[in-house]
Amino acid sequence: DVKVTQSSRYLVKRTGEKVFLECVQDMDHENMFWYRQDPGLGLRLIYFSYDVKMKEKGDIPEGYSVSREKKERFSLILESASTNQTSMYLCASSGPSRTSGGAWDTQYFGPGTRLTVL
Amino acid sequence: RKEVEQDPGPFNVPEGATVAFNCTYSNSASQSFFWYRQDCRKEPKLLMSVYSSGNEDGRFTAQLNRASQYISLLIRDSKLSDSATYLCVVKGAYGNKLVFGAGTILRVKS
Numbered sequence: 085d086v087k088v089t090q091s092s093r094y095l096v097k098r099t100g101e102k103v104f105l106e107c108v109q110d111m112d113h114e115n116m117f118w119y120r121q122d123p124g125l126g127l128r129l130i131y132f133s134y135d136v137k138m139k140e141k142g143d144i145p146e147g148y149s150v151s152r153e154k155k156e157r158f159s160l161i162l163e164s165a166s167t168n169q170t171s172m173y174l175c176a177s178s179g180p181s182r183t184s185g186g187a188w189d190t191q192y193f194g195p196g197t198r199l200t201v202l
Numbered sequence: 203r204k205e206v207e208q209d210p211g212p213f214n215v216p217e218g219a220t221v222a223f224n225c226t227y228s229n230s231a232s233q234s235f236f237w238y239r240q241d242c243r244k245e246p247k248l249l250m251s252v253y254s255s256g257n258e259d260g261r262f263t264a265q266l267n268r269a270s271q272y273i274s275l276l277i278r279d280s281k282l283s284d285s286a287t288y289l290c291v292v293k294g295a296y297g298n299k300l301v302f303g304a305g306t307i308l309r310v311k312s
Binding site for chain 2: 119124125126127129132142174189190191193194195196
């Protein structure tokens with residue numbers, strides 16, 4: 085059974101603080117993703133990674149950075165937290181492609197971190 | 203225009219009812235389609251993939267209409283436990299990214 089864990093369920097930080105959100109998966113998945121989820125907007129992709137030390141910008145990367153030093157771990161960094169970064173942050177992972185539209189596409193999510201920036 | 207659009211609902215239905223959700227997508231090159239389910243305060247989980255020929259999994263039926271660029275989910279004999287948000291998800295022709303709709307809320311009442 086795939087397991088994706090996130091370092092905190094709830095986090096409260098102050099404006100300007102540096103924030104680290106960590107995600108670990110135990111399925112040896114190649115791909116990892118960071119999303120934020122806001123009411124009415126759904127899940128929006130922040131960054132993703134296909135391999136160790138590899139990262140690509142998603143749809144809303146501004147104000148965020150990521151780090152993937154090990155295959156199982158993908159970290160999201162808020163360099164200087166702002167109130168508009170208050171949100172639910174979800175990490176996901178998926179396996180390598182075998183056939184088009186196959187098991188590869190299924191993303192497994194962590195339980196989420198609800199971040200409040202005051 | 204959003205890449206994936208869904209009616210946010212909520213759909214309030216009695217137990218045993220049949221309910222259908224539609225979702226439209228804007229990128230005609232999209233290749234793969236899915237429905238995810240998200241329970242309150244929980245993470246999204248894959249409900250089912252959507253194939254061109256349509257597919258069924260128990261009480262759930264998914265259909266894809268490429269010509270009109272919409273996907274549907276039909277739930278028959280609704281249960282209280284079906285109450286959740288249903289997310290329409292589309293994968294493009296290139297790359298590994300999934301695009302999520304904002305979700306449709308279903309509330310099944312006794």
